[in-house]
Structures are given as C-alpha cells and as structure tokens.
C-alpha cells in the first residue's frame with residue numbers, strides 16, 4: 001500500500017512540474033497553496049518530507065508523536081534499524097523497536113525509509129570480529145532477514161552507508177572492507193535486490209552534497225551498480241554548517257539523477273554556533289529553503305528528510321562542541337523561522353511571501369532601570385497576522401529572564417521560538433529556553449513569534465516588562 005502511494009506521488013509531481021514550467025512560474029511564490037503543514041504541502045507536490053524518529057521519544061512523548069504525525073509524511077529510524085539494534089547477537093534478531101516505528105507510520109499514513117543495513121558504525125562486536133566468507137555470509141544473512149521482515153513496509157533502504165572515507169575519495173578502511181575486499185559493496189546490493197525486489201536500493205553518505213573527490217568516487221561506484229541494475233537511489237545526508245550550502249549541490253544531485261537514479265536529502269540539519277542569534281536563525285531558514293528548493297527543482301528527487309524534530313533532540317551538540325539549534329522546531333515544540341521557510345519552499349503558506357509596504361514597522365521604546373530590558377519589533381505584518389522579533393538585553397548578569405505584556409486587541413501568538421511559557425492568551429508570560437537564559441551584563445539575546453489578528457487590525461506593539469529569573 002505504501003509503495004503504491006510513493007508511485008502516485010511521483011505522478012502528481014510530474015504534472016505540477018510541467019504545469020508550472022509551462023507558465024514560467026515558481027512554485028513557492030505564485031502557486032503558494034493554502035497548506036499550513038509541511039506534509040500537506042509536500043503531498044500536493046508529490047514529494048516526501050521526512051524526519052528521523054527517536055524510539056524512546058516515540059514511546060514516551062505524546063507532543064512529539066503529534067508533531068511528527070502532523071508535519072511529516074515519511075519517517076526514518078534514527079537508530080533502531082541499525083545492525084547493533086536489529087541483530088545484537090549473531091542470529092538473534094530484535095525487530096520490536098523498528099516494528100513500533102512501522103506501526104506508527106502506517107497508522108499515520110507515512111512511508112518508512114530504511115536506515116541502514118551495512119555501516120562501519122553501530123555494528124555489533126560479533127560481526128566486527130569476522131572476516132572472509134564468514135563475514136560475507138553474516139552480511140548477506142543480515143540483509144536478507146531484515147529486508148524480508150519489513151518487505152512491503154519499507155519502500156527504500158540505505159543498503160550501504162558511508163562506505164567512502166574522507167581521504168581523497170578512497171573507500172573507507174572499515175572492517176567490512178578489510179574483511180571482504182571492495183566487492184563487498186556489490187555483494188550487499190545483490191543480496192538486497194534478491195531479498196526485496198520492490199524496494200529502492202540506495203547508497204548514503206555525508207560531505208557528498210557538493211561536487212568533490214568523495215562525491216566523484218560515489219559517482220563511479222553508482223555508474224557500476226546502475227550498469228548491473230543494482231542501484232535505485234543516492235542519499236545525500238546534508239549535515240550542513242550555517243551559511244554553507246555547497247554552491248554545486250544542485251549540479252551534483254542532478255548528475256546522479258542523470259544516471260537514472262532517484263536522489264534524496266536523507267539527514268538534513270544546519271548547525272549554528274551557540275547561542276544562535278535571530279540573524280543566524282534567519283540565515284538558517286535560507287539554508288533550509290535552498291536545500292528544499294534543490295530537491296523540488298530536480299524531477300527525480302524523492303524527498304527531504306530532516307535529522308530530528310526539535311533542536312534538543314539532535315545529535316549535533318554531543319558531537320560538535322558549541323554547536324546546536326540545527327532543526328526546524330525549538331524545544332517547546334514551536335516552529336522556527338526555518339520551518340516557515342521549508343513550508344514556503346514546498347509551496348505551502350509559510351506566511352507572507354513578499355514584505356508588505358503599507359504597514360509601518362514599529363518598535364517599543366525600551367523601559368530603563370531594571371535588571372533587563374526587552375523590546376518587540378513588528379518585522380513583517382500581513383492582513384491577518386505578523387512576525388515579531390524580540391530582544392532581551394541584560395543590564396546585569398542573568399541566569400534567566402521572563403518577559404510579559406498584554407495584547408490590546410485580537411492579537412494572539414500562534415507559534416514562537418526561543419521562548420516558552422504562557423504564550424497563547426491575551427497576557428503573555430514568556431521565559432528563556434535552555435540556551436538563551438544566561439547573559440552577562442550588556443549582552444543581548446533574541447526570540448520571535450508569529451501572531452494571528454483575525455480582525456485585520458494593524459499589528460500593535462505592547463510595552464514589555466522584563467524581569468530577571
């Protein structure tokens with residue numbers, strides 16, 4: 001059933017592309033649909049908007065489950081379909097956590113992308129100690145048993161992950177390569193094709209988003225596997241640094257698509273040096289938007305998967321010290337500027353597409369004399385809403401802060417970033433989140449939110465009171 005849905009998406013995508021190309025119009029501006037969720041907009045243009053799902057949050061956090069089901073139409077297991085999880089001891093398979101994700105996806109009409117069968121990391125010790133024929137048999141048995149178990153439930157697999165190293169395009173010197181030689185990649189694909197002939201078979205890696213020695217090596221491997229009818233897609237992880245979407249990314253994905261492959265952004269995140277300023281969050285929004293546009297520009301791009309839901313769920317701070325905030329939602333489950341940019345890039349209603357000229361942009365005068373001062377600025381008003389930027393400036397060193405104000409009219413916050421608290425009523429009481437509460441004297445931080453104002457009035461700028469925590 002899910003495979004059929006994938007194919008239908010591809011057909012719809014073709015129609016939309018032809019129609020917009022014929023009229024010479026861009027999807028994100030002229031044809032902005034009324035869709036207000038990522039998955040609604042993505043369904044309309046026939047692509048996947050996916051997310052990596054964490055198993056313990058899936059089990060224990062209702063808000064997390066609701067957010068995933070509301071916004072995404074595809075999921076990838078962040079960890080539980082990796083070999084150390086699926087086959088921790090030789091011959092003993094543990095499918096329960098992966099089944100949990102598959103069930104959740106089916107209940108919510110989402111596709112499941114399989115990650116991953118053969119990887120040098122998160123493999124169990126027992127397999128790392130094998131070599132030669134024993135290693136080959138173990139690899140083939142793992143591929144066959146795992147793909148058979150989820151046949152019909154998982155539409156595509158990362159058969160091999162990160163098999164090229166970071167050294168000038170040479171194959172990664174992993175236990176797989178050492179134990180079997182370079183034919184192991186082809187053997188893995190042969191086993192995968194035989195196990196589930198209907199699944200799309202992918203290679204996947206990081207730092208291959210632009211044209212470089214590593215992506216060149218994948219291009220060679222892809223040519224060989226395509227000639228043998230063993231490869232269907234190429235996955236570009238896109239773990240990016242703020243402001244560094246490679247200039248050759250579209251050209252790079254297109255050259256793989258030109259081999260007859262599907263292409264997919266498989267693990268997108270954009271990391272920022274913390275604390276993240278408002279300006280950086282806006283740059284991040286542009287980066288996300290560009291990556292999604294690259295996918296929508298390429299007919300055979302099957303979708304974009306984001307590597308986690310909320311900033312606090314991300315692997316980034318654990319691995320890149322001082323970096324964080326790489327995802328679309330903050331830790332209060334609220335969408336960040338990057339979310340609105342992705343929604344717009346998918347053709348949905350991300351807010352105003354062009355800044356209005358008639359509404360004045362206004363700012364509150366900051367009150368003086370307290371431990372902190374706060375201002376609100378109307379950034380982009382539209383008829384029934386507006387985006388505001390807020391700043392908090394510390395007049396003394398702070399370990400947290402709270403800002404409050406009361407809306408004079410029908411304005412109400414619909415979503416916010418970098419603040420948490422009582423946000424949705426007439427009186428707002430908002431505090432810092434984890435990363436923007438500690439400020440030294442003279443330092444500033446920012447937050448933001450969108451409002452709705454159903455009566456169409458001019459967006460007002462209430463006086464804000466700031467109190468140290």
Ligand code: 9MR
Nearest residue numbers: 078079115121122161206237267314315
């Ligand atoms: O996000 C995953 C994290 O929870 C794991 O600890 C980590 C283990 O290496 O793997 C992370 O996901 C990786 C993905 O499976 C492959 N590409 C790189 C991802 C980030 O490290």
